[in-house]
Amino acid sequence: MYKTYEDAINLLTSKGKFYINLGLERISKVLKLLGNPQDSLKCIHVAGTNGKGSVCAIINSILVNYGMKTGLYTSPHIFDYTERIKINNSEIPEDTFTGYLFDVCEIADKKNINLTEFEILTAVMFKYFADNSVDVVVMETGLGGRFDATNVIKTNLCSIITHIDLDHTERLGNTKSQIAFEKAGIIKPDCPVFTCEGYEEIKDKADECNSLFLLTAPFEDTLNLSLKGLCQQENLSLALAAVRFLFPQIPQDLIQKSLTEVYHPCRFHMCSEDLIIDVSHNPNGISALRESLDFYFPDKKRCFVFGCLKNKDYKKMMEILFSKEDIIYFYHFNNKNSCSINELQSACKYPAKPFVSLKELPGDYLKIVCGSFYMLNEIIPYSLVRQPFLQASL
DSSP states (O other), X not given: OOOOHHHHHHHHTSTTTSSOOOOSHHHHHHHHHTTOGGGGOOEEEEEOSBSHHHHHHHHHHHHHHTTOXXXXXXXXXXXXXXXXXXXXXXXXXXXXXXXXXXXXXXXXXXXXXXXXXXXXXXXXXXXXXXXXXXXXXXXXXXXXXXXOGXXXXXXXXXXXXXXOOSOSHHHHOSSHHHHHHHHGGGOOTTOOEEESSOOHHHHHHXXXXXXXXXXXOSOOOOTTOSSOSTTHHHHHHHHHHHHHHHOTTSOHHHHHHXXXXXXXXXXXXXXXXXXXXXXXXXXXXXXXXXXXXXXHOTTXXXXXXXXXXXXXXXXXXXXXXXXXXXXXXXOOOSSTTBOOHHHHHHXXXXXXXXXXXXXXXOTTSEEEEEEOHHHHHXXXXXXXXXXXXXXXGO
16 A cells, blocks of 8 residues: 555654653664664764754764765754755655655564654664765764664764753653763763763763763854854854864865854744744753843843743743743644643743734734744744844844
8 A cells, every 4th residue: 555754644643653762672673674774874973951953963064065975863853754864954755754664664563563753763764874875974862862762873983962951850860960871871882972061970981981081162153153042152162073073184164164054943043033933942941042032132122932841841941031021922732742821821920922823923022932842833934944044143
């Protein structure tokens, strides 16, 4: 029976697949049946609470411009699953994605291996990149590190661990040290690790693996970087430290040109002169958003559209983000774990209204759409995030 892309998405989002179950046993079994495609790939592996996607996007831009066939694996997507798997910035075609996905699922089903959505996508990614003989894979973990499906690789070019903070505490631990331990699980024997933060758990894992531990100072100049926001200085420093260590032959002028072309939408993303989209979805990310707003737009009146998942500390997020002068709208998006408008209003000390459309927002305010990844495709037109950045004015 002919399978369509819509059939593939329906399978991924079905109750039988769309859940989290950390561990490497299932993905390892399926990849073995596929011929262990991950073993033929050279990977740059990135974990952390915030900044993973930005670091991956920066490295990807440099390597693609240098002429390396580069696979990029990120998550979650904003509009389409194919956004997660790219070769030289081109998304995996829908028909190719569909074929690989059903091949993986049929192989798993025959052996009674019950894969999750992320495990299916990760298996598709490894097989697609191996079949296309990419030179380098730049990939971020989905959740955590130690038991994340991407961590099935036995070695890597390097590990990168970005900023660590409290998120997914129900799975990763209630302290930053516990979370750092989980993220450090991506460190591989005799493979260097780059980080901006000196957690003992990361250093201990590097020592255990006889891996070079490189603590990077966040001092890189972000002037040419198309991604804006104060947090990008740390992300850029990590990305450039890794690139310069692994590929010292790449010229500095090519690196600088590549920084102007980094595409990673919805991270302090100016879609127009008065509209910013930011997928900050935990207190640390929201704090970074607030700092950037105060830095770039200290005197601008603000209007927020905010939505959040129930398992996030949305009360703290709103305490950090909102001021009494702000106009606030809440949005209940199409996800079973989405906070209701009533739940958000009960946790917020300022008055708020239900969001209806961007057109109703006040014209003389800076408008910020932020919160969950999962709500953006219901609010923001696809064309709005595909247009060139307006960041140069910042």
